[in-house]
Amino acid sequence: MRKDRSGSFVEIANISNTNFTDSNNLIPNYTYRYQVITVKGTLESTPVNGQGVDTRGIKGDNTRSDRVDGRDLDNLARHYTLALADPNFDALIDTTYDGIIDGSDLIDIGANWATTY
Numbered sequence: 001m002r003k004d005r006s007g008s009f010v011e012i013a014n015i016s017n018t019n020f021t022d023s024n025n026l027i028p029n030y031t032y033r034y035q036v037i038t039v040k041g042t043l044e045s046t047p048v049n050g051q052g053v054d055t056r057g058i059k060g061d062n063t064r065s066d067r068v069d070g071r072d073l074d075n076l077a078r079h080y081t082l083a084l085a086d087p088n089f090d091a092l093i094d095t096t097y098d099g100i101i102d103g104s105d106l107i108d109i110g111a112n113w114a115t116t117y
């Protein structure tokens with residue numbers, strides 16, 4: 001389970017092996033909260049909490065081109081004011097992970113402008 005933008009833990013994988021890598025639309029340098037629950041038949045363990053950070057990439061690089069540039073700004077402009085419930089919401093643009101694409105995400109672009117990974 002991973003904590004989503006609304007603060008709820010949601011299942012991101014149900015696997016039979018003991019290793020799992022979360023690679024689903026991760027924002028660089030954002031600390032994600034996880035819960036691991038083991039299941040056997042109808043029995044479930046209590047959740048074990050953990051966290052993880054994707055250190056690869058730059059916050060604000062919503063096109064994942066390894067450079068914060070005009071394309072990221074253009075991408076943000078095309079999705080500006082969209083919220084989580086909107087079908088065109090793009091998780092990679094919401095770099096503040098608060099469920100809305102707005103000025104706070106623009107600040108992440110500005111703060112890392114012209115930075116390359």
Ligand SMILES: [Ca+2]
Nearest residue numbers: 094096098100
């Ligand atoms: Ca945001």
